[in-house]
Amino acid sequence: MSVCWINGKFVARENASISIFDHGVLYGDGIFEGIRFYQRKAFLLDAHLTRLVQSAAVLQLTLPYCRQDMQQAIEESIKRNPSKHGYLRIVVTRGEGSLGIDPASCSKANMFIIADKLSDTDSSVNKSGIRLIISSWRRIPNDSLDSRIKSLNYLNQILARLDAKNANADEAILLNHAGFVTEACAENIFIIKNKRLMTPPASDGALDGVTRKLILDLAQQLGIHASEKSITPYDLYTSDECFLTGTGSELIPVKSIDGRSIAHCPGPIFTQLKNEFHQITYGEINND
C-alpha cells in the first residue's frame, strides 16, 4: 500500500494524479527528494529539506509549502504508512502551464509525497557485492546542469543504467568530461586505498549525497582517514575496497568494475561503516 499526499490532501493511489500540462511532465521541470524513515522517523530530514530548498532556489521554483508544513506532511505520511520502516518520495513540479517551456506560464507549483516500501537492500546480491561498469555516457557537466540540483531529469543516469543492463552488470559509473569518476546512476561512490577513504567532490559532477556526507562524518568519528578527491578509472580498478551509498541503496559493496575484481568485497572498512550505519538507522543510536 502506498500513502499519497498531493497539495495538502491525502488521496487514494488511484486518485493520485497531476495534469498532463504540468511542466514537470512536459519538460522534467521539477525537483525531488528520496527520504528513508526508520522507526517511523524521517532520517536526516533536515539535510534532505535543505537540499530541496536549495534545488528550488537555483531553479527559481517557489515551493508551495513552507518547511514546517512540508515537515508536517512528511510526518503524517509516515504515520499513515503500514510499516515503521520505509521510503518517502517528495516531488515538486513547476505546475500546470502552456505548452511552451516558459516557467512563467505556470502559476503554482505542485507538490506530492509518496510513502512506500523499498525492496530489501540486504538482498544476497547486495550483500555479496554488485558488478559495475563505466558507462560510455559522460555525466552532464556542472556548467551545463549542476549535479547538486536534484532535478526530475534523470535521462543522463537512465542512459548509463541501460549501458549497465546491456552489459549484464548491476550498475554503471559515469565519468565527467575530464575522465574523472563522478558517481553511479543513483548512488555516490567511495573507494578505499591504503586505508584511506575517498569520494569524488561534487565539483567533479557528483550529487551532494546525504548518505555520502553521513559516511564522511562517520569515518572521521571512527578515525578513518576520509577525503573528497578526484578519482580515475585506474584508482577504481586498483582500489582495496569500493562501495556505493544512497538513501534507497544505503551502503552496497562493489565486487567488480569492468570485469576487474575489487580486492576485498565486502572489505573491512566497508563492514565497519555499514555496521555503524545500521546501528544509527535500525539500532539504538539516533543521528538525526
Ligand code: PMP
Ligand atoms: N547520486 C544520485 C544521482 C542520486 O540520485 C542519489 C539519490 N538516489 C545519490 C547520488 C545518493 O544521494 P543520497 O544519499 O542523498 O540519497
